[in-house]
Amino acid sequence: MTGFEWRRALSGFDPGWWGGLGDRRTVLVMVGAPGTGQPVLDVARLAGTDPRLHVIFTAAPGARAAAVEALLRDAGIAPLPWREAEGGGFGLAVAATPVSGRVGAPLIVLPGTGPERAPGADEPAGAPVVFTYAHAADRPAPAGDGTGPAATVVGDSTHDRLVASLPLRDFYRRALGVGRHRKLVLVALPEAAACGGARCRWREVLRRLLTELPPRGYHILGVPEPGPGPCTGGADLAVHLRGGLGLMPPDADWRAALVAADWILGPPGPVTRYGTITGVPVLLTEPLPDDAARTAGDRPGLLRCAGRLAPSGPVLPQLTEAAAWWRPDRVRPVVARITSEPGRFNRAVRRLMYGLLRLPQPATIPVADPVSPPFRLPSPAARPANACRGG
Numbered sequence: 562m563t564g565f566e567w568r569r570a571l572s573g574f575d576p577g578w579w580g581g582l583g584d585r586r587t588v589l590v591m592v593g594a595p596g597t598g599q600p601v602l603d604v605a606r607l608a609g610t611d612p613r614l615h616v617i618f619t620a621a622p623g624a625r626a627a628a629v630e631a632l633l634r635d636a637g638i639a640p641l642p643w644r645e646a647e648g649g650g651f652g653l654a655v656a657a658t659p660v661s662g663r664v665g666a667p668l669i670v671l672p673g674t675g676p677e678r679a680p681g682a683d684e685p686a687g688a689p690v691v692f693t694y695a696h697a698a699d700r701p702a703p704a705g706d707g708t709g710p711a712a713t714v715v716g717d718s719t720h721d722r723l724v725a726s727l728p729l730r731d732f733y734r735r736a737l738g739v740g741r742h743r744k745l746v747l748v749a750l751p752e753a754a755a756c757g758g759a760r761c762r763w764r765e766v767l768r769r770l771l772t773e774l775p776p777r778g779y780h781i782l783g784v785p786e787p788g789p790g791p792c793t794g795g796a797d798l799a800v801h802l803r804g805g806l807g808l809m810p811p812d813a814d815w816r817a818a819l820v821a822a823d824w825i826l827g828p829p830g831p832v833t834r835y836g837t838i839t840g841v842p843v844l845l846t847e848p849l850p851d852d853a854a855r856t857a858g859d860r861p862g863l864l865r866c867a868g869r870l871a872p873s874g875p876v877l878p879q880l881t882e883a884a885a886w887w888r889p890d891r892v893r894p895v896v897a898r899i900t901s902e903p904g905r906f907n908r909a910v911r912r913l914m915y916g917l918l919r920l921p922q923p924a925t926i927p928v929a930d931p932v933s934p935p936f937r938l939p940s941p942a943a944r945p946a947n948a949c950r951g952g
Contacts, residue, residue, distance in 0.1 A: 592633070718906045906929065
């Protein structure tokens with residue numbers, strides 16, 4: 562049982578919980594990409610605990626639709642084809658990003674992992690569309706004529722679940738195979754669309770970490786940056802895997818790896834931004850951006866508060882120095898900018914969902930649960946030589 566289900570069981574029987582046949586609704590959960598599916602899955606967990614709600618998944622149209630369908634099937638879920646989802650008949654639809662097409666149901670667009678997009682006039686007309694935001698500062702000013710989709714602040718599910726997961730740090734480290742006497746260095750692997758030229762230094766960073774840090778004392782773990790596109794790598798990444806790199810699959814819950822890490826390295830983005838919640842040193846591996854677009858893509862404060870991994874000089878002394886001078890208070894402005902409603906995502910989203918469904922809420926208080934235990938792809942270098950021979 563999850564913590565939410567325990568509270569439902571301990572609250573006693575609620576006559577209004579089950580409702581009648583006319584109270585049942587179908588909730589369509591649209592997943593756009595494996596890396597950005599966590600927020601909608603968190604909402605699906607909320608809806609799945611109510612027997613009045615039937616949750617159906619579909620892959621939103623786009624370049625990653627096939628990968629999402631494969632991910633859902635691997636999880637034991639039969640996704641609804643998009644052409645059937647467009648037929649409507651749902652009480653509510655939930656998506657992490659705006660999607661093209663119409664499903665004929667009220668739509669909740671959840672806060673994404675990148676800069677929030679303000680609702681525009683090109684959104685599908687008809688059923689109501691509600692854009693949600695993690696922070697009050699992200700919410701756009703209402704239109705003067707009162708038209709356009711609604712916008713509300715609900716908080717951030719990743720923030721809340723990371724905070725709930727912090728006490729399980731040792732458990733996550735054991736799940737990742739990190740012993741008591743080893744240190745875990747987490748490296749964010751950027752998506753292809755955000756990586757190019759001299760600004761994409763992750764290959765060189767991985768090479769330095771794998772060659773300079775002793776494997777008996779340090780474990781290097783690559784985490785694909787959450788986003789709509791795949792991380793870069795190809796043959797280069799395969800070389801690093803043979804050199805001892807551990808890799809979190811794109812469909813794994815990367816949030817647990819943040820809690821388990823001793824250092825978090827990467828470019829400005831979701832991994833380094835959410836990594837400030839854990840209290841461990843966060844080091845940026847990319848040079849300072851020199852254009853306004855890149856600066857706007859980084860949450861205010863991260864470029865000023867996080868440390869930096871110098872491109873020259875040994876890596877180990879830099880990590881040791883960062884651990885010595887790092888203080889969680891250093892990045893408190895970054896954490897405060899993630900959400901203006903800490904710990905309230907589940908309650909705010911559930912209130913919004915049931916308002917659009919026109920159903921009474923269950924007589925329980927939903928709380929954020931710790932994230933699932935992480936899993937990783939073992940590197941060939943870490944596999945015993947006789948592992949394939951059964952010896």
